[in-house]
Amino acid sequence: xxxxxxxxxxxxxxxxxxxxxxxxxxxxxxxxxxxxxxxxxxxxxxxxxxxxxxxxxxxxxxxxxxxxxxxxxxxxxxxxxxxxxxxxxxxxxxxxxxxxxxxxxxxxxxxxxxxxxxxxxxxxxxxxxxxxxxxxxxxxxxxxxxxxxxxxxxxxxxxxxxxxxxxxxxxxxxxxxxxxxxxxxxxxxxxxxxxxxxxxxxxxxxxxxxxxxxxxxxxxxxxxxxxxxxxxxxxxxxxxxxxxxxxxxxxxxxxxxxxxxxxxxxxxxxxxxxxxxxxxxxxxxxxxxxx
Ligand code: AMP
Numbered sequence: 139x140x141x142x143x144x145x146x147x148x149x150x151x152x153x154x155x156x157x158x159x160x161x162x163x164x165x166x167x168x169x170x171x172x173x174x175x176x177x178x179x180x181x182x183x184x185x186x187x188x189x190x191x192x193x194x195x196x197x198x199x200x201x202x203x204x205x206x207x208x209x210x211x212x213x214x215x216x217x218x219x220x221x222x223x224x225x226x227x228x229x230x231x232x233x234x235x236x237x238x239x240x241x242x243x244x245x246x247x248x249x250x251x252x253x254x255x256x257x258x259x260x261x262x263x264x265x266x267x268x269x270x271x272x273x274x275x276x277x278x279x280x281x282x283x284x285x286x287x288x289x290x291x292x293x294x295x296x297x298x299x300x301x302x303x304x305x306x307x308x309x310x311x312x313x314x315x316x317x318x319x320x321x322x323x324x325x326x327x328x329x330x331x332x333x334x335x336x337x338x339x340x341x342x343x344x345x346x347x348x349x350x351x352x353x354x355x356x357x358x359x360x361x362x363x364x365x366x367x368x369x370x371x372x373x374x375x376x377x378x379x380x381x382x383x384x385x386x387x388x389x390x391x392x393x394x395x396x397x398x399x400x401x402x403x404x405x406x407x408x409x410x411x412x413x414x415x416x417x418x419x420x421x422x423x424x425x426x427x428x429x
Contacts, residue, residue, distance in 0.1 A: 161233035161242065166194060173250075177201045178238070182245065192230065195241040202239065214308040215241065217285055224425070225276035227296060227304040246296030246304050255292050260357035263390060267420030268427040270351050272303045274411045275425070277347065281340045281408070290346035291327045292353065302426045325366060326359040330374050330400050341402035347411070348397025355386045360398070376400050389416035 169182040172193055178201070183194040202208050218229040228244035248254075251269075255261065261269070273290065280287060287305065294307035329345035331338045352360045360379070361372040371377070378398055380391050393414045396406040411417060422428075 159231070161231055161240070163233075163235070163240065166192075168194060177205070177207070180243075185242075191245050193243040193245045195243055197239045197241070199234070199237055199239060211239070218308045221280070221283070221285075223276050223279045225272045225303055225305060226279070227306040243306075244298075244304070246306065247299035248297035248301060250293070251295035251297055251303065252292035254297065255354070255357065260385070261354045263355070263385070263387060263416070263420045264422065265427045265429075266351060266354035266390070267417050268422040268425065269303050269354060270347060271412060271417050271421035272425050273305070273347055273350070274408045274417075276303075276305055277343050278408045281343070286340045287343050287346075289327070290343055290350060292350070300426050301428050325369055326362055328373060329402065330376065331402055333370050333373050338402070341405050344397050344405040344408060344411075345402070347408075348394050348405075351390070351397065352394050355390055356381065356383065360394075374400075387416065389414075389419070392416065 165187070166183040166185055169184070172180045172182055174180070175195070175197075178195065178197040180193050180195045183192050184190070185192060197211070202211060215229065215232055218227070219231070222228070227246060230242040230244070232239065232241050234240065273295075277287065277290075287308070289307065290305070294305065296304045296306045298304050327346045327349050329338065329342050332342060349359050349361075361369050361377065363369045363372060376398060378395065380386065380394075393406070393411070393416045396414075397411070399405045406414070
């Protein structure tokens with residue numbers, strides 16, 4: 139079977155991969171290492187029959203067990219394998235042997251977003267707005283499927299061959315029909331309701347999008363502090379400050395302020411984010427930032 143990219147055969151391919159096809163390592167020609175994660179390595183690979191280039195993520199069972207993340211990985215695979223959106227990294231399938239688990243992932247040719255952000259220090263309004271609009275569309279799709287991501291941050295975003303943003307890591311995502319209390323995600327991106335361990339729902343992702351928008355434009359997250367306790371305090375107070383920078387317009391600050399609202403029900407809904415004047419004026423309608 140082929141790992142295909144057009145959507146109808148993609149559906150079929152996904153069904154195949156999980157229900158019929160049992161992948162084995164010899165189905166792939168494994169190339170250079172793309173990167174190293176906490177639990178293993180990621181390699182460029184070619185599926186021999188279809189010739190499709192993929193990213194093969196190799197995880198060591200012993201490390202997964204030791205860190206007690208098998209459950210989280212199962213959830214990640216279950217959720218990500220069913221998602222089909224241009225701004226969400228595809229998970230085509232998985233297989234395992236005695237010692238390792240292999241994830242067959244869409245290859246994001248332009249690599250990690252956070253490296254780009256480090257290189258550029260901060261992004262232009264045009265680039266930031268294009269990314270934020272892409273992410274808002276991906277989150278609308280996810281929430282429509284009752285999935286909350288809960289860990290939107292630069293480290294979890296990859297860039298595809300056209301320059302399109304891809305949400306890549308579903309380790310903290312959940313299928314949700316209820317409000318939840320689990321503490322997860324990364325400190326700088328946690329919303330007040332998660333810091334205070336009160337119930338949270340899909341509104342957490344709107345908060346993270348606000349943090350991300352700020353970080354894209356200013357190059358660092360808004361509540362960053364030397365001590366964790368100080369970051370917590372600033373988040374809970376929503377101690378939001380906009381340093382004077384000539385490259386950030388009042389409209390961008392307005393959008394960020396409407397997403398970083400303590401009362402989660404009052405955060406700007408994602409469809410309204412897409413209609414916000416700053417997005418309308420700056421985001422590339424193609425959804426792709428070409429530089
Ligand atoms: P991870 O274990 O997911 O943190 O991946 C480790 C590193 O491998 C990342 O930081 C990326 O540089 C690279 N990587 C992971 N997945 C992909 C992918 N689908 N396409 C390209 N590079 C990837």
